Amino acid sequence: MSEQNLSRRREERLDELTALLLAEGTGTAQDLAERFDVSLMTMHRDLDELERRGLVRKFRGGVTTQPSGVFESTVLFRQQAMIAQKQAIARAARRLVEPGMSIMLDDSTSVLELARLLDGITPLRVVTNFLTGLRTLAGTPGISLTALGGDYDPNHDSFLGVGCVEAIEALRVDAVFVSTSAAAEGLAYHQEQHIVSVKRAMLAAAARRFLLLDSGKLGRVALHRVVPLESFDLVIVDEGISEEQLADLRERGIPVEVA
Incomplete structure (x- = not known):
């Protein structure tokens, strides 16, 4: 041969x-x-x-x-996991986006489902470091894109590092939509420090903050704390959340919606 x-x-x-x-x-x-x-x-x-x-x-x-508590799964794996739940959460999040807004999207596959629903909510300015998200929205009439630069990470198909953080810090948006890989005891967690830095910068750059969190991530922890869940204006979860988990979030005063 x-x-x-x-x-x-x-x-x-x-x-x-x-x-x-x-x-x-x-x-x-x-x-x-x-x-x-x-x-x-x-x-x-x-x-x-x-x-x-x-x-x-x-x-x-x-x-x-x-994934584990130290390593996140690849973007290809995450795009195939909990799809129905992520789509339900994205539909609930879509109503929070209005024409004329500027919004920031992280590199999570949960938020990618929201990006796929933005067609028709125009005019709209979308800021993201997620190459998949940029490809999804490129050419959509009425949607203007701002790409956040930095070092390209193939495992996440996104741009990260100091360059990305500095690009975020130069902006101010109406709302940010993020996800994270784990949440427990009133805290959001992620396995990778360079991802945590970008997410924190995004949250600081937005007037309103929304967390899209599928139920498979609840009750889990990872190596790094991101922020307390009470930092968000709203946490949107899917109906796979248990009654005990939902009660715990509400007892902690965390605003939560079940999609």
């Missing part, structure tokens, strides 16, 4: 491997090698390549696309 055909065949296998891991979350190198009928050494090379591309995270004996 020619080198070109071998390369194409490997890319096809990598695509199939990525789809499988996104669907199942985790896998061992041995099991994956058997399922794809390749040697264990070949599978380790494939998994090393997927890790290099930021699509999986390796651990002893296997890989995962799922």
Whole structure:
């Protein structure tokens, strides 16, 4: 087989491997090698390549696309998780956006669902660091875009770092819509410090703050505290929230709406 055909065949296998891991979350190198009928050494090379591309995270004996308290899952995984819940939350958040507003959107897949609903709420100025969000809204009549620069992070498909924070600090918007990877005991959490810095800057740059939080993130913590949940004007959750979790939020005086 020619080198070109071998390369194409490997890319096809990598695509199939990525789809499988996104669907199942985790896998061992041995099991994956058997399922794809390749040697264990070949599978380790494939998994090393997927890790290099930021699509999986390796651990002893296997890989995962799922988040932990220290690592966030890839944007590809997050785009496939809790889709119906995120869409319900986005529909509730849409009513908070009015023509003539300036709004800031973070790089979360929950807020991406809101971006997909903004067509028709015009004129509107949208500020974001999320490349997927920029692509979604580019060319939409009546929506003006401001892209936040910085260092590109392929794991999040967004721009982060000092450059992004400084770009945010130069702006003031009517409202910001963000999500985070975990929330518990009245606090919002995230695994990665550079993400926390950007989210905090976004919250400081907005007159009103809204948190879009699917129920799968409730009752979980991560390495870094972002802000207290009471910092938000409204926290929008889906109906998967338990009665105990909802009661806890309300007892803490946190404004919450169930989509």
